[in-house]
Amino acid sequence: MILITGSTGKVGQQLVAALKAKGAAFKALARSEASLSALKAQGVEAVKGDLGDPASLKAALQGVDKLFLLSSASHFDRLEIAAIETAKAAGVKHVVKLSAQGASADSSNPLFRAHARAERALEESGLAFTILRPTFFQQNWVAFYAHAIKAGQPVYVNAGEGRMAWIDTRDIAAVAATALMEPGHEGLVYDLTGPEALGYVDVAARLGKLLDREVAYVPVSDAAAFQAMKGMGMDAWYAYGMVTLNQGVRRGMAEPTTGTVELVTGAASRTLDAFLQENLAAFQ
Numbered sequence: 001m002i003l004i005t006g007s008t009g010k011v012g013q014q015l016v017a018a019l020k021a022k023g024a025a026f027k028a029l030a031r032s033e034a035s036l037s038a039l040k041a042q043g044v045e046a047v048k049g050d051l052g053d054p055a056s057l058k059a060a061l062q063g064v065d066k067l068f069l070l071s072s073a074s075h076f077d078r079l080e081i082a083a084i085e086t087a088k089a090a091g092v093k094h095v096v097k098l099s100a101q102g103a104s105a106d107s108s109n110p111l112f113r114a115h116a117r118a119e120r121a122l123e124e125s126g127l128a129f130t131i132l133r134p135t136f137f138q139q140n141w142v143a144f145y146a147h148a149i150k151a152g153q154p155v156y157v158n159a160g161e162g163r164m165a166w167i168d169t170r171d172i173a174a175v176a177a178t179a180l181m182e183p184g185h186e187g188l189v190y191d192l193t194g195p196e197a198l199g200y201v202d203v204a205a206r207l208g209k210l211l212d213r214e215v216a217y218v219p220v221s222d223a224a225a226f227q228a229m230k231g232m233g234m235d236a237w238y239a240y241g242m243v244t245l246n247q248g249v250r251r252g253m254a255e256p257t258t259g260t261v262e263l264v265t266g267a268a269s270r271t272l273d274a275f276l277q278e279n280l281a282a283f284q
C-alpha cells in the first residue's frame, strides 16, 4: 500500500491519476475536509492528515509500505524529516521523495538547502529511497501566470534571459509511479527535465502566437521580485528562495536536459508546446 502526500498539488494530482490508471493500491493524505471529500468523490481512498501533526501521519501510515513524500511550506525540511522518522517507526520500507534540481547543502538557496537536508535524512534513515529532482514545472504557467496573462498583463520574473528545461508534472508523476510500483529504483537520484530549454521570453512568444495576441514577459530585478513576493505575504525565507532560484536560472542552472524520464518510464518527456496547446483555455 502506497501513501501519497501533496495529493492536491501540481505533482500529487497527477500521481493520483497515474496510480489510479495503473490500478495500484494507494491512499492519499488530505489536510482539509474539502480535499478529503474531493478525493473520495473521485473514488480515491483518502485519509485526513497533516505532516505537521505526527499523530495524524502515524494513523494514515497504517498498513503502508511505500510513501511518496512532498510538501511545500516554508521550512518544509522540518516537516519532511519528522515524516521520515514517523514513516520508519510505522514500518514503511521505501520513500520516494520529491526534491528539486539543484538541491545541495552548499547552495545559497534556502529551498535547495532544505531539500538537501531532507534528502540526507532520508538517505541516513536506512529506509530504501528514491529521490526525484525535477526542474521547473510547465504547470507553473497555469498556476502562477495564467491569471495575469488572461488579464492582458505582463509576466514579471527576475529570470532575465535564462532558459529552463520545463517539465510536465505528468512526467514526474509517471516516474514516481514507476519507482513506487516496480523494483530497481532504490538508492537512486533522478534528475528530471523536459526536452527543451526555453526562457520566459520564448514561452511568452509561443503562447502569444497560440492566443493570437501579445503576451509580454518583463524581466525584473532581484530586489523588485523580493519586495513583490513579500508584499503578497510570502515570508522572507521562501521569497529569498524564489529570488535565488531565478538567479540560478540566469546563470544557466536550469538549461541542461536529461533523458531520465524516458530512461525510467520508456516514454519521452512531454514538450511545453503540447502543454500550452492542451491548456490554452486557462490563458483565454
Ligand SMILES: NC(=O)c1ccc[n+]([C@@H]2O[C@H](COP(=O)([O-])OP(=O)(O)OC[C@H]3O[C@@H](n4cnc5c(N)ncnc54)[C@H](OP(=O)(O)O)[C@@H]3O)[C@@H](O)[C@H]2O)c1
Residues within 6 Å of the ligand: 005, 006, 007, 008, 009, 010, 011, 012, 029, 030, 031, 032, 035, 049, 050, 051, 052, 070, 071, 072, 073, 079, 098, 099, 100, 101, 111, 134, 135, 136, 137, 140
Ligand atoms: N514548481 C516548480 O517548478 C518546482 C520545481 C522543482 C521542485 N519543486 C518542488 O515541488 C514541491 C511542491 O510540489 P507541487 O508544486 O506539486 O505542490 P503544490 O502544488 O504547491 O501543492 C502542495 C501540496 O502539499 C500539500 N501540503 C503542504 N503542506 C502540507 C502539510 N503540512 N501536510 C500535508 N500536506 C501538505 C498541499 O496540501 P493542501 O492542498 O492541503 O494545501 C498540496 O497538496 C516543493 O517541494 C518544491 O520545492 C517545485
